[in-house]
Amino acid sequence: MRPLIHPSIEDISVEGILHALSDPVRAAIYMELAVSSGASTCSDFLQIKERNIPKSTLSQHFRALREAGLIRSERQGVEMFNTTRCSEIEQRFPGLIPAILKAHAVQAAHGAKRKRAAGKAKAG
Amino acid sequence: MRPLIHPSIEDISVEGILHALSDPVRAAIYMELAVSSGASTCSDFLQIKERNIPKSTLSQHFRALREAGLIRSERQGVEMFNTTRCSEIEQRFPGLIPAILKAHAVQAAHGAKRKRAAGKAKAG
C-alpha cells in the first residue's frame, strides 16, 4: 500500500486548490473539516449533502484533497484522521481559503432562500 | 451556430468559478482580461504562458469562462470582444475573485524566485 503523499507547502498550487475545491462533495468535506475543531475520519462523510457516497469514491476524494495540500491525513489505529492545513495555506496564499469558504457560505444561504421561494410558489 | 450563453448572476456557482479558474490557461486568460482595461479578442491569446494554444482549444476555454459566468463575450464585426464580469461577481461573492487573482500573483512571484534560484544553482 503506497504511503500517503502530503506536498510540501511550496509545492501547493492555486490551480490544485481550485480544482480540488471545484467538486461539490470535496468542497463540502473540506468545509466540515475546516469548521469542526478536531479531526474527522473518512467514514464521517459516507453521507453528505443528502447523498450516499461509496467508500471507494470517498477515499479518492480524500486523496485529491490530500495531494492538493488541503488536508493532512494520519493513521490512528484502524482509522484515518484528517485535519485541514488551513493555517499553512494561509501563510502561502493569504485570504484565499477564507474567501472560498465565505463564497460557499453565501451560496448555501442563497440556495436555501431560493428553495424556500420555490416551495412557497408551489404551495401558493 | 448556437447563441452565446451568459448565466444570470444568481446562477453563477462557486464550484463553476473554481473549476473554470483551476485550468492554468483559463486562469492566465482571465488574469489578463482582469488586468487589461478594455476588451480583448480570442486571438489575443493564441500565445500565452510561452505556449501556443490552438484556436479550437481557445474557443473552448472562452466558452468555459463564459458559461461559468466569469466573462461576457460580444460579437463586434468579425471578432469577439471579451470582458470580465468581475464587478457583478464581486456583488454576489465579495472578495472571491480578488483573493484568487492575488493567490495567482503570489504563485507567479514565488515561481520566478524558484526559477532564479535553480538557474543560480546550475550556474554556480
Added chain:
DNA sequence: TTCTATAGTTCATATGTTGCGAACTATTGG
C-alpha cells in the same frame, strides 16, 4: 497465531471530460 470485524485503499471498467485538427459558420471587403 489465527479468526473476525472495521476502516480505507487499490483495481478494473464504464462513463464523462478535454484537447486539437479538420471542417464549418459568420462577417467584412473587394
Added chain:
DNA sequence: CCAATAGTTCGCAACATATGAACTATAGAA
C-alpha cells in the same frame, strides 16, 4: 460571388472520474 479573417463545432483520441469488487492494514478476541 469570392476571398480573407475570426471563431465555432465535429469527431476522435487521450485523460479523468465514479464505483463495485477485491484487497491491505490494524485491533481485539479466542
